[in-house]
Amino acid sequence: MLSKSQIKLITSLKQKKYRQQHGLFVVEGIKTITELLQSSFNLQKLYTTKSFKIDANNNKIDEILISDSDLKRISFLANPNTALAIFEIPKPKKIEKSGLxxxxxxxxxxxxxxxxxxxxxxxxxxxxxxxxxxxxxxxxxxxxxxxxxxxxxxxxxxxxxxxxxxxxxxxxxxxxxxxxxxxxxxxxxxxxxxxxxxxxxxxxxxxxxxxxxxxxxxxxxxxxxxxxxxxxxxxxxxxxxxxx
Amino acid sequence: MLSKSQIKLITSLKQKKYRQQHGLFVVEGIKTITELLQSSFNLQKLYTTKSFKIDANNNKIDEILISDSDLKRISFLANPNTALAIFEIPKPKKIEKSGLxxxxxxxxxxxxxxxxxxxxxxxxxxxxxxxxxxxxxxxxxxxxxxxxxxxxxxxxxxxxxxxxxxxxxxxxxxxxxxxxxxxxxxxxxxxxxxxxxxxxxxxxxxxxxxxxxxxxxxxxxxxxxxxxxxxxxxxxxxxxxxxx
The missing domain is CATH 3.40.1280.10 (SPOUT methyltransferase, trefoil knot domain)
Incomplete structure (x- = not known):
């Protein structure tokens, strides 16, 4: 079960104002979530209807198993995927003034x-x-x-x-x-x-x-x-x- | 007022099967409708909340004035524009086997x-x-x-x-x-x-x-x-x- 405050936080992240306030953003879909797990981006929470268990580097993932109906409540998609992850917004690096x-x-x-x-x-x-x-x-x-x-x-x-x-x-x-x-x-x-x-x-x-x-x-x-x-x-x- | 049969026809055109059966398709938005009116495509019906009166070539358009709520019933968009048109699907011309x-x-x-x-x-x-x-x-x-x-x-x-x-x-x-x-x-x-x-x-x-x-x-x-x-x-x- 998802708590009311969890649902409130996640749905607030639809708006830029709250993404910036919390420093968090939402990713949906196993393919993109997996790509992000393999990157330097930091996972904050993973909500999923099917266990991921391990990420691409064989690290155990701290996942929260939820029901399809719970996913529907937090998903931004008309047809939700099987997982929704919250990642931290990374600090941008200084712009290198070289190359294109x-x-x-x-x-x-x-x-x-x-x-x-x-x-x-x-x-x-x-x-x-x-x-x-x-x-x-x-x-x-x-x-x-x-x-x-x-x-x-x-x-x-x-x-x-x-x-x-x-x-x-x-x-x-x-x-x-x-x-x-x-x-x-x-x-x-x-x-x-x-x-x-x-x-x-x-x-x-x-x-x-x-x-x-x-x-x-x-x-x-x-x-x-x-x-x-x-x-x-x-x-x-x-x-x-x-x-x- | 739109009749039930008009609404049924229009909403059926979301599906390819019915577009092919009727030889008709739907266009929404003044900009695209105007582009199509200026082309060789044949208008079948124009439903609009604001009068177009004349097309780009100063021809009188046979338009059907409808209310915002009627437009909402026939529109395929979450946020309907002010007009919805039905055009005939043109017969494709023979493929010219020249050029790219x-x-x-x-x-x-x-x-x-x-x-x-x-x-x-x-x-x-x-x-x-x-x-x-x-x-x-x-x-x-x-x-x-x-x-x-x-x-x-x-x-x-x-x-x-x-x-x-x-x-x-x-x-x-x-x-x-x-x-x-x-x-x-x-x-x-x-x-x-x-x-x-x-x-x-x-x-x-x-x-x-x-x-x-x-x-x-x-x-x-x-x-x-x-x-x-x-x-x-x-x-x-x-x-x-x-x-x-």
Whole structure:
């Protein structure tokens, strides 16, 4: 049986305010929980309807067996999995100002952020810098969409304008009217900024961009919507990496 | 007021079986409805809480004004928009066997298919061929994710194995262990096959691939998950197009 206070704590973690207050976040699904157990992230509580017994490193896990109906009460999903874990939010490490850094200016969709974190992992981007207006990376939908990649990327939330002002690195930005990225002979490491889903890169950030890049469009020029920000990020990260 | 039979028809269109039986599909949200009204798609019914009056071409629209509560009864969304439209499913045109064709082998996630249709539109891919195991493109979540692009792409559902057997075009496939796509000097037009989210390209289809391609991974080789199929499609379509 779950106590009322346990249920209250867990369901409060849907909200960023309480995640930050408690320094905790929720993960659901055996696959992602197992990935996190194998990482440096610290487990706080594991609620499960079937015993995990040991984690991937053969360590005994302190698990709390609960019923399906209890899981339903604490799950954030319409169709709950068999387990829900609470992990501690790790302290972000200092941003290394080397290599390629990805910066996000007010990305709002959890699925997009999750996909972008997974892309960082694939393309070996170690540092992801998010403006304070970007959706929280410990939002359950983001964690789910990262497929475990969240454990391998150093994510910092910052005042993006101040952060960009403090660096001498090249600052690239994705725009509809930038230089055709295919025609760039070289792309030096620096910071690549991707903008908000509806509005793109905001004006104060645009003023700090040293090179505007764009992905050429081949479809009907009148009609085609812009690319989704996660797919545009995929293409631009690929463009940076293929030149190495 | 909506009649019971109207409500029954609309809600039945959540299911592929009834979409096919009636030849109709549902679109919600003013932005996507407006995109579809501007296309060659035929409107069957428009239910709205606020009058559209005229469409983008200044034609009078035959709209049915309904209350918020009626919209709530027919909407597929948790938070309904202000309008819901029913359009006729268009007859797909014959697949043109020229240019670059994208083929999907059992893509199951509606968001992925929607994103891929939007990518086709951006990259000027006119023909999308889906295996019969691929999620229905008139699934409401797919339509929503295409942002109107669905009106500009010719989408055919086929027996993919038979389709690929009937062509002499190069057949590319995305694999974890294919040729590094960055190192290809040229990529001739042909058919690019993308596989299922969990299992990749199925064995019968793999046997028909003439060239396996892969996107190199730069992150930690042990840990990183595969790329999401929509982002992998974005990168590969970009690779085909940037060589032109």
């Amino acid at each position: 850094i990805l910066a996000l200016d007010a990305i709002r969709d959890p699925g997009n952020l999750g996909t972008i974190i997974r892309l960082c992992d694939w393309f070996g981007i170690k540092n992801l810098v998010c403006s304070n207006q970007t959706v929280d990376c410990y939002n359950p939908k983001v964690v789910q969409a990262t497929m475990g990649s969240i454990t391998r990327i150093n994510i910092n939330y910052v005042n993006l304008e101040n952060f960009l002002k403090s660096t001498n690195l090249p600052i690239y930005g994705a725009f509809m009217d930038g230089t055709n990225v295919y025609q760039k002979q070289a792309l030096a490491d620096g910071i690549l900024v991707m903008g908000n889903e509806a509005n793109g890169i905001s004006e104060p950030i645009e003023a700090l961009i040293t090179e505007k890049l764009s992905i050429p469009r081949f479809g009907d020029l009148q009609a085609t919507e812009s690319l989704n920000v996660a797919t545009a990020t995929a293409i631009l990260l690929s463009e940076f990496r293929r030149r190495n | 064709i994208l083929a999907l082998d059992a893509i199951r996630d509606p968001g992925n298919l929607g994103t891929i249709i939007r990518l086709c539109d951006w990259f000027g891919i006119k023909n999308l061929v889906c295996s019969n195991q691929t999620v229905d493109c008139y699934n409401p979540k797919v339509v929503q994710a295409t942002m109107g692009s669905i009106t500009r792409i010719n989408i055919n559902y086929v027996n993919l194995e038979n389709f690929l057997k009937s062509t002499n075009l190069p057949i590319y496939g995305a694999f974890m262990d294919g040729t590094n796509v960055y190192q290809k000097q040229a990529l001739a037009d042909g058919i690019l096959v993308m596989g299922n989210e969990a299992n990749g390209i199925s064995e019968p289809i793999e046997a028909l691939i003439t060239e396996k391609l892969s996107i190199p991974r730069f992150g930690d080789l042990q840990a990183t998950e595969s790329l999401n199929v929509a982002t992998a499609t974005a990168i590969l379509l970009s690779e085909f197009r940037r060589r032109n």
